[in-house]
Amino acid sequence: MRDLTIGMAGAGGDGVVSAGESLITAAAAGGYYGILTKSFGPQIRGGESSFRLRMSTSPVHTPGGVLDVAIALNWDDFLRFGAELPIDGHTIFIYDAQYPPAPSAWSGVTPAEVIAAPIAAIARELAGHDGAKNTVVLGLLAEWFGILPDGLLTGLRKRFGKKGAEVLARNERAFEAGRRYAIEHPIAGAARLDPARRPGETPAPMLLADGNEMCAAAAIFAGCTFFGGYPITPSTEIMQFLGRELWKHGGVVLQAEDEIAGAGAAVGASFAGRKAMTATSGPGMSLKTEMLGLASIAELPLVCVNVQRGGPATGMPTKSEQADLFQAVFSAHGDLVRPVLAPTSVADTFATTVEAFNIAEQYQTPVILLSDGEIGQRKEVVDPIDTRRFSIVERRRPSPRELESYVRYAFTETGVSPISEPGMAGGAYLASGIEHNEQGAPTASGALHARMNAKRIGKLEPLARWPGAVTVSGEPDAPIALIAWGSVAGVAREALRLAERRGVHAKLLVPTLLYPIPQGAYADFLASVRAGLVVEQSHQGQLYRLLRMFVDLPDGLGSFARSGANPFAPTEIVERLVELAQALQRARVPEVGVAID
Amino acid sequence: MSVQVKDFKSDLKPIWCPGCGDFGVLQAMYRALSAVGRPPHEIAFVSGIGCSSRIPGYTTAYGFNTVHGRALPIAQGIKLSRPDLLVVAAGGDGDGFSIGGGHVPHAIRRNPDITYIVMDNHIYGLTKGQLSPTSSRGLATASSVYGSLEDPVNPLLYVLAYGARFVAQSTPADMPGLAAVIEEAIRFPGFAFVNVQSPCITYGQPEAQLKQHKAEMVPVASVGHNPANRLAAMALAQEYGKVLYTGVLYRDPDPGPTFEQAVAERHRAQAGSTSRAQVLDVFTVR
Numbered sequence: 001m002r003d004l005t006i007g008m009a010g011a012g013g014d015g016v017v018s019a020g021e022s023l024i025t026a027a028a029a030g031g032y033y034g035i036l037t038k039s040f041g042p043q044i045r046g047g048e049s050s051f052r053l054r055m056s057t058s059p060v061h062t063p064g065g066v067l068d069v070a071i072a073l074n075w076d077d078f079l080r081f082g083a084e085l086p087i088d089g090h091t092i093f094i095y096d097a098q099y100p101p102a103p104s105a106w107s108g109v110t111p112a113e114v115i116a117a118p119i120a121a122i123a124r125e126l127a128g129h130d131g132a133k134n135t136v137v138l139g140l141l142a143e144w145f146g147i148l149p150d151g152l153l154t155g156l157r158k159r160f161g162k163k164g165a166e167v168l169a170r171n172e173r174a175f176e177a178g179r180r181y182a183i184e185h186p187i188a189g190a191a192r193l194d195p196a197r198r199p200g201e202t203p204a205p206m207l208l209a210d211g212n213e214m215c216a217a218a219a220i221f222a223g224c225t226f227f228g229g230y231p232i233t234p235s236t237e238i239m240q241f242l243g244r245e246l247w248k249h250g251g252v253v254l255q256a257e258d259e260i261a262g263a264g265a266a267v268g269a270s271f272a273g274r275k276a277m278t279a280t281s282g283p284g285m286s287l288k289t290e291m292l293g294l295a296s297i298a299e300l301p302l303v304c305v306n307v308q309r310g311g312p313a314t315g316m317p318t319k320s321e322q323a324d325l326f327q328a329v330f331s332a333h334g335d336l337v338r339p340v341l342a343p344t345s346v347a348d349t350f351a352t353t354v355e356a357f358n359i360a361e362q363y364q365t366p367v368i369l370l371s372d373g374e375i376g377q378r379k380e381v382v383d384p385i386d387t388r389r390f391s392i393v394e395r396r397r398p399s400p401r402e403l404e405s406y407v408r409y410a411f412t413e414t415g416v417s418p419i420s421e422p423g424m425a426g427g428a429y430l431a432s433g434i435e436h437n438e439q440g441a442p443t444a445s446g447a448l449h450a451r452m453n454a455k456r457i458g459k460l461e462p463l464a465r466w467p468g469a470v471t472v473s474g475e476p477d478a479p480i481a482l483i484a485w486g487s488v489a490g491v492a493r494e495a496l497r498l499a500e501r502r503g504v505h506a507k508l509l510v511p512t513l514l515y516p517i518p519q520g521a522y523a524d525f526l527a528s529v530r531a532g533l534v535v536e537q538s539h540q541g542q543l544y545r546l547l548r549m550f551v552d553l554p555d556g557l558g559s560f561a562r563s564g565a566n567p568f569a570p571t572e573i574v575e576r577l578v579e580l581a582q583a584l585q586r587a588r589v590p591e592v593g594v595a596i597d
Numbered sequence: 598m599s600v601q602v603k604d605f606k607s608d609l610k611p612i613w614c615p616g617c618g619d620f621g622v623l624q625a626m627y628r629a630l631s632a633v634g635r636p637p638h639e640i641a642f643v644s645g646i647g648c649s650s651r652i653p654g655y656t657t658a659y660g661f662n663t664v665h666g667r668a669l670p671i672a673q674g675i676k677l678s679r680p681d682l683l684v685v686a687a688g689g690d691g692d693g694f695s696i697g698g699g700h701v702p703h704a705i706r707r708n709p710d711i712t713y714i715v716m717d718n719h720i721y722g723l724t725k726g727q728l729s730p731t732s733s734r735g736l737a738t739a740s741s742v743y744g745s746l747e748d749p750v751n752p753l754l755y756v757l758a759y760g761a762r763f764v765a766q767s768t769p770a771d772m773p774g775l776a777a778v779i780e781e782a783i784r785f786p787g788f789a790f791v792n793v794q795s796p797c798i799t800y801g802q803p804e805a806q807l808k809q810h811k812a813e814m815v816p817v818a819s820v821g822h823n824p825a826n827r828l829a830a831m832a833l834a835q836e837y838g839k840v841l842y843t844g845v846l847y848r849d850p851d852p853g854p855t856f857e858q859a860v861a862e863r864h865r866a867q868a869g870s871t872s873r874a875q876v877l878d879v880f881t882v883r
Contacts, residue, residue, distance in 0.1 A: 025882060028882035029882050029883065205881050205882055205883050206881075206882055207877060207880040207881055207882070208880055208882045209880040213880070214880075217876045217877055217879070217880070220873055220876045221873050221874075221876050221877075223873070225678065226674065226677070226678045228670075228674060245871075245876070245879070247863050247864065247867040247868065248867045248868060248869070248870050248871050249868065249871070249872075249873060249876075250864055250868045250869075252677045252678060252860055254673070254674070254677060256670065256703070257670075257699060257700060257702075257703040258699065260667065260670065261667075261669075261670035261700055261703070262670075264663075264667045264670030264671045264674065265670050265671065265673050265674030265677070266674060267663075267671055267674060268643070268661075268670065268671035268672060268673065268674025268675040268676075268678070269674040269675065269677065269678040270674075271641075271659075271661055271671070271674075271675060272641065272674070272675040272678045272679040272682070273678075273679065274678040274679075276674070276678075290664055290667070291664075291667070293664075294663060294664050294667075298661075350877075381882075384877075384881075385877055387874060387876075387877065420659075421659075421679075422638065422639065422640070422641045422659040422675070422679060422682050423638065423639060423679070423681065423682065424638060425636070425638045426638070427638065427659075428637055428638045428657055428658060428659045428660075429659065429660070430653060430654045430660040430661070430662060431659075431660065431661045431662070432654075432660075432661070432662035432663075433646070433662065433663055433664045434662060440654075440660075441609055441654065442651070442654065442662070
C-alpha cells in the first residue's frame with residue numbers, strides 16, 4: 001500500500017493528538033510524505049480530540065478521504081467527529097475493548113474488519129497507567145500496518161526523554177506491549193505500508209511544518225524584522241513562531257493591545273524602513289481594515305496575513321472557510337486596489353509569503369496573504385525547499401542625487417516613487433492618510449486626488465501579467481476546467497488526477513494572485529473551455545462571482561461552492577467532472593453548479 | 598553642528614484659525630527641538646487626526662499624519678524598529694482619550710522613549726464643535742444642544758493611574774514654560790506625557806482662552822509640589838478642570854529601562870545565533 005489514511009479519536013487526556021504527531025514525525029523521518037489535521041471539541045482544555053493522518057510514498061495534496069484505518073479510544077468521541085473521520089466498507093476499525101460500540105452505531109456501514117483491542121487494559125497492566133493508551137496504539141499500528149517501528153521508537157525517546165526515565169520507560173513498555181499484542185493477533189489481509197525509499201537510498205531530510213509556522217519562517221527569510229499582532233484562532237501560531245525565532249534575526253515581535261495597534265505598529269515599522277507583517281483571522285481582519293487603507297494611501301509596504309475561519313463575527317473559529325475573499329478585495333473606503341495572494345499548501349505557503357513581501361516592497365503597497373485554517377493548522381511533510389531559488393526584493397530607495405531635491409510621491413512612469421526613511425538626510429517628508437500632493441502636503445484638489453488615485457492603482461498594473469499569478473495543469477486544450485484556490489486547490493489537483501483515470505480530460509487553474517485579477521491568464525486558460533467548475537469553500541461562491549466581474553466566463557462554467565467546515569472530497573469533484581464530460585458528449589452545454597442569483 | 602529654530606520650520610502654512618492655541622504649541626516644539634539639538638531628519642513626528650494632528654507637517658521632521666486615534670501604535674512601531682530616532686507623537690484630546698484611549702495605557706506600560714503631546718481643547722474643532730472626552734458636564738455644543746450629560750475624562754489622572762513616568766501640563770499662554778516642559782519630556786528617558794491646554798478660539802469657551810490661562814495658571818513649583826511624588830501629583834491632577842496647574846507634575850526619579858532598551862537586551866541574548874538562510878532548519882526531520 002502506497003497511501004494510508006488513519007483517523008483516531010478519544011477523550012481529553014488520551015493523547016490522541018500527540019499520537020498523531022508521533023506518527024507524522026516518524027513518517028517524515030522515514031521519508032514518507034504526509035498531512036496531519038487535528039480537530040478539537042469546543043473545550044479550552046480537555047474534551048474530545050481527533051486527528052487524521054495521510055501517509056504516502058509520493059507527495060499528497062489533501063488530508064485524504066475515507067479512512068483506511070479508524071481507531072476509537074472512546075466510541076462517543078469518535079462519533080463527534082463523524083464528518084472528519086468517515087468510514088466505509090474498506091475501513092479497518094479498531095476500538096478499545098472497554099468501550100464497545102452499540103450495534104446501532106454503525107448506521108449502515110459495515111467496516112472490512114472490526115477489532116476490539118484491549119488498549120486500556122494493556123496500558124494499565126504494562127505501563128501501570130491509562131495515559132499510555134496512545135502509545136499502545138502506536139505499537140499496534142507499527143505491527144499491523146508496518147508503520148515505522150524504529151522511527152516511532154526514536155520519536156518516543158525524543159518526546160519522553162525530557163520527561164524523565166520513568167515516563168520514558170513506561171511508554172517504551174506500552175509501545176512494545178502494543179507491538180506484541182499485534183503480532184499475537186494478526187489482522188488477516190491488512191495491507192502494509194510500502195517502504196518510502198529504496199534500500200540504500202538516502203535523500204535529503206524532509207521538512208515537517210504547519211502552514212502558520214511556514215508563513216512565519218518565510219517572513220523571516222524575506223527579511224521581515226517587525227511583527228505586530230494579537231492572538232486569534234487560527235492564526236496565532238504565526239506570532240508564536242516569530243516570538244521564538246524573529247528575535248534571533250534582530251527583529252521585534254509586539255503582541256499589541258488590539259488588532260488595530262498590531263497592524264498600526266507594523267505600519268510604523270514600515271515607515272521607519274523595515275519590512276513588516278501583521279497576521280490575524282476573520283474578526284481581526286475587520287479591525288485591520290483601517291490600517292490597510294492608511295498603508296495604501298501612504299504607499300507603505302505591509303504584509304497582512306488572514307488565516308481564514310468560518311464567519312461572520314465570531315463564526316466558527318476552529319473551522320476553515322474561504323469566505324473572506326470579498327473582504328480582502330473590497331473592504332475599504334475609497335478607491336484602492338491591493339494585491340491579495342493565497343497559498344495552496346504548507347510548502348506553497350513559503351513561496352507565496354516570500355512573494356507577498358516582494359510585491360509589497362516592489363509596489364509600496366499593503367498585500368493580503370489569504371491563507372485558511374486548513375493550511376494554517378495542518379502539518380505537512382514536504383520535500384526540502386531550496387531557498388536559493390528565491391530572490392528577495394527591496395523597496396526602491398532614493399539615490400543620493402534624488403535626495404538632493406527629494407519628492408516622496410513623485411509622479412513617475414511606473415507610479416512607484418523612491419521611498420526614503422527617517423534618518424536619511426534630505427529625505428524627510430510628510431506621510432499621511434490625508435490626500436496629498438507629490439511632496440506629501442495635504443490637498444483638497446480634485447485634480448490631484450484623481451492623479452494620485454491613478455498613480456496608486458496604476459502602479460499595480462504589471463502585477464496582472466506576473467507569470468506566477470496562476471498555475472495551470474492538466475490537458476492544455478481540454479474543454480473541461482476546474483478553478484480552485486487556497487486549500488481547495490489541493491483537492492482539485494487530486495480530483496484532476498482521478499478524473500484522468502476515469503477518462504475525463506480536464507485542466508485546472510489555481511490562482512496565487514487572487515486580486516487584481518490576472519485577466520489575460522484567465523482568458524488564455526478559458527479559450528478552450530466549454531464547461532467547468534469554480535470550486536471553493538464559501539456559501540456564495542465568492543471567487544466565481546469575483547471572476548464574473550472581471551472575466552468573460554463561458555456559460556458552461558459554474559460554481560461548486562459550499563460553506564466552511566464541510567471539506568470537499570476529490571471523489572465528489574470527479575463525479576461532477578464525469579457528468580460534465582457526459583453532457584458535453586451529448587453536445588449540449590450543461591447546467592452546472594449552484595444557481596447564481 | 599547646532600540646529601536652529603528655523604531649521605524646523607516647514608514651508609506649509611498652518612490651517613489653524615487665527616488665535617488657535619496650537620500655534621503656540623508649534624512654536625514651543627520648534628524651540629524644544631532646537632534646544633535638544635537632533636537634526637530634523639533624525640526625528641519622526643507622528644500624529645492622529647484633528648486640527649492639532651496637522652502639526653507634523655509644519656515641521657521639517659519626518660512626519661506621519663496617520664488616522665484618528667492611532668498615533669501611539671504607529672509611533673511605537675517606529676521607535677521599536679528604529680530606536681536611534683527621536684520619536685514624538687501628538688494629537689488632540691479626542692484622538693488620545695476617546696477614539697485612541699485604549700492605546701494610552703499600553704504605551705505607558707511598555708515605556709518606549711516617546712514623547713506624547715496632547716493638545717487638549719475640550720472640543721472637536723475639525724468637525725465644527727462637538728463634545729470631546731474632556732468637555733465639561735453641562736457643556737452645550739453642536740452635538741449636545743441641551744448640554745452634556747457626561748463627566749469629562751481627566752487625562753492627567755488617567756496617565757498617572759496607569760503608571761506614567763513623566764507627566765506635565767502647560768499652556769501656550771506660558772511660552773517659555775511650555776517649551777521647557779516639552780524639552781524636558783523629550784529628554785526624559787521613557788514615555789513622557791504632556792497635556793497642553795490649547796484653547797479653541799472658534800468653538801471653545803470664551804472664558805477659557807489664552808488670556809484667562811495667563812491670569813489663572815498655577816505653576817506647580819509655586820505650591821511647593823515635589824514632582825518625584827506620584828501621589829502628590831495625583832492630588833494636583835484631581836484639580837483638572839478647576840485649577841490650571843503648569844509644569845512637571847510627575848517625573849519618576851528612577852525611570853527604569855525603556856522598551857527599546859529591553860529589546861536591545863533581548864537581541865544581545867538571542868540575535869546572531871542563526872541566519873535567514875537557515876530558517877527552515879527548525880522543520881528538518883532527521
